[in-house]
Amino acid sequence: MKIDWAALGIVAVVSITATVLFMILLATSIRLLSAARVKTNQGQSATVTLSLGYSLLGLAALLVLFCIYLIVPQFH
Amino acid sequence: MGSDVTELFVVIAVVMVALIFDFTNGFHDSANAMAGPVATGALRPRTAVILAAVLNLVGACLSTEVAKTISGGFFDEELITVSIILAGLVGAIIWNLLTWLLGLPSSSSHALFGGLIGAVIVGAGFASVHGWVIVSKVLLPAIVAPLVAGIGAALATMLAYRITRRTPSGHSNTGFKYGQAFTASLVALAHGTSDGQKTMGVITLVLIAANLQPPDTGPQPWVILSAGIAIGLGTYSGGWRIMRMLGKGVVEIETPQGAASGAASTATILSSAHLGFGLSTTHVATGSILGSGVGRRDAEVRWGVARKMVFAWLLTLPGSGLVGGAAGLLANRGLAGVIALLVLLAGTCLVIWAFSRPNKISRHNVTDSREVLVLASPRQAEYVNDPRGDAVTKPKKNKKHKAKSAA
Numbered sequence: 001m002k003i004d005w006a007a008l009g010i011v012a013v014v015s016i017t018a019t020v021l022f023m024i025l026l027a028t029s030i031r032l033l034s035a036a037r038v039k040t041n042q043g044q045s046a047t048v049t050l051s052l053g054y055s056l057l058g059l060a061a062l063l064v065l066f067c068i069y070l071i072v073p074q075f076h
Numbered sequence: 077m078g079s080d081v082t083e084l085f086v087v088i089a090v091v092m093v094a095l096i097f098d099f100t101n102g103f104h105d106s107a108n109a110m111a112g113p114v115a116t117g118a119l120r121p122r123t124a125v126i127l128a129a130v131l132n133l134v135g136a137c138l139s140t141e142v143a144k145t146i147s148g149g150f151f152d153e154e155l156i157t158v159s160i161i162l163a164g165l166v167g168a169i170i171w172n173l174l175t176w177l178l179g180l181p182s183s184s185s186h187a188l189f190g191g192l193i194g195a196v197i198v199g200a201g202f203a204s205v206h207g208w209v210i211v212s213k214v215l216l217p218a219i220v221a222p223l224v225a226g227i228g229a230a231l232a233t234m235l236a237y238r239i240t241r242r243t244p245s246g247h248s249n250t251g252f253k254y255g256q257a258f259t260a261s262l263v264a265l266a267h268g269t270s271d272g273q274k275t276m277g278v279i280t281l282v283l284i285a286a287n288l289q290p291p292d293t294g295p296q297p298w299v300i301l302s303a304g305i306a307i308g309l310g311t312y313s314g315g316w317r318i319m320r321m322l323g324k325g326v327v328e329i330e331t332p333q334g335a336a337s338g339a340a341s342t343a344t345i346l347s348s349a350h351l352g353f354g355l356s357t358t359h360v361a362t363g364s365i366l367g368s369g370v371g372r373r374d375a376e377v378r379w380g381v382a383r384k385m386v387f388a389w390l391l392t393l394p395g396s397g398l399v400g401g402a403a404g405l406l407a408n409r410g411l412a413g414v415i416a417l418l419v420l421l422a423g424t425c426l427v428i429w430a431f432s433r434p435n436k437i438s439r440h441n442v443t444d445s446r447e448v449l450v451l452a453s454p455r456q457a458e459y460v461n462d463p464r465g466d467a468v469t470k471p472k473k474n475k476k477h478k479a480k481s482a483a
Binding site: 030 | 080138139140198208211216217220221224225227228229231232233235236239241242243244247248251252255265269332336337339340343344346347348350351353410
C-alpha cells in the first residue's frame with residue numbers, strides 16, 4: 001500500500017484556503033461595520049457600508065456551513 | 077465452556093472502558109477551546125460549557141471516516157480478538173495516567189493508537205498490523221496537520237491585523253471577540269468529530285472482533301450516539317476548568333489571534349477527519365496557536381516549550397505501544413488474564429492517584445504546570461496551553477473543584 005500524498009495535499013490546500021477566506025471575510029466585515037458606526041456617529045448615512053459588512057459576515061457563516069455540509073455523508 | 081459468556085463479558089468491559097476513555101477526552105479538551113471566549117467575555121461560562129458539550133455531541137455524529145480507519149484500516153480484522161483490544165485500551169489509559177503523573181504533554185489519541193498497535197503486535201503478530209495505513213493515516217498527518225494549522229493560523233492572523241489596521245481597536249476587539257467565540261465553538265464541534273470517532277472506531281473494532289458485526293462496516297448508530305454523549309458529558313463536567321483559568325486571571329492571546337487559530341484548527345481537523353486521518357486535536361490546536369504567535373509581529377513565541385511538546389509526542393506512540401504490548405501478554409491468557417488486566421487497570425489508577433496526592437494537585441499548581449506557548453506582549457498576561465493536551469483522566473481534581481464551586 002502506498003502513502004496517499006494527494007490526501008495530505010488536499011488537507012493542506014483546503015484547510016489553509018478555508019482559514020484564510022474565513023478570516024478575510026470576518027476581518028473585512030469587522031472593518032466595514034466599524035466604519036459604518038463611525039459614519040453614523042458623525043451623522044452620515046451608513047446604510048451601504050452596514051449592509052455590506054453584514055453580508056460579508058453572512059458569507060463567512062455560509063462558508064463554514066458549506067464546509068460542514070461537504071463532510072457530512074448524509075447530505076450526499 | 078462458557079466462552080460466549082466470557083466474550084460477551086469482555087465486549088461489555090471494552091465498551092465501558094472505551095466510553096470512559098471518551099469521557100475523559102471530552103473532560104480534558106473542550107474546556108480549553110472555550111476558555112478563550114469566556115476570558116474575553118464573549119460567552120458566559122455556563123453558556124460556553126453547554127454550547128461546547130452540545131457541539132461535541134453534534135460533531136461526533138457528523139462523520140465516521142476516522143472510525144472506519146480505526147475499525148477497518150489499521151489491523152487485519154480476522155486476527156483481532158476482543159481481549160487484544162482491551163489490552164490496547166488498558167495500555168493507552170495507563171500510559172496516559174503515567175504521563176499525566178510525570179507532567180508530560182501526551183496526546184491521548186496517539187496513546188490510543190500506540191496501545192492498540194502494541195497489543196495487536198503481541199497478540200496477533202506483526203503481520204496483522206497494516207503498517208502503511210498507520211504511516212499514511214496517523215504518522216504523516218501527525219506531522220503535516222499541525223504544520224498546516226500553523227501556516228493557516230499565521231496567514232489568517234497577519235490578514236486579520238492588516239485588514240483592521242485602521243479600525244479603532246475597540247471596534248475590532250469587539251468584533252474579533254465574537255469571531256473568537258464562533259471559531260471556539262467550531263473547535264468544540266471539530267473536537268467531537270475527530271475524537272468522538274476514535275471511540276466509535278474502537279467499539280466497532282470490538283464488535284467486529286466478537287462477530288457481532290460484519291467486517292468492513294462502519295459504526296452502528298447506537299455506537300455513534302453513545303460515543304457522542306460520552307464526549308459531550310465529559311466536556312460538560314470538565315467545564316469547571318474554565319472558571320479556574322479565569323480565577324487565576326489568565327489573559328488570552330489577543331482576540332484576532334484567537335479567532336485565527338480557532339478557524340485554522342477547525343479547518344484542519346475537519347478536513348483531516350473527512351479523509352479518515354487519526355489526528356490528535358491537541359497537536360493541531362497547538363500548531364495553530366504557535367502559528368497565530370508567528371503571524372503577529374510583536375508576539376513572543378516560546379519555541380523551547382514547543383520543542384518539549386514535540387519530544388513528548390515522539391515518545392507517546394512507542395511508549396504506549398510498549399505498555400499496550402505488555403497488557404497484550406496478559407490479555408492472551410484467557411478470562412483470568414482479562415480479569416487480571418481490569419484489576420491491574422483499577423490498581424494503576426489507584427496507585428497513581430495515591431502518588432499524586434502528596435503533590436496536592438490543587439487549582440494552584442495545576443495551572444502552574446500549564447506551559448506558556450505564546451506571549452501576547454510583555455505587558456499582557458500569557459496564553460496558557462494545557463501541556464498534557466488531550467491526555468486522559470483527572471477525576472480527582474474534578475471532584476474537588478466541583479465541591480468547591482458547589483460550596
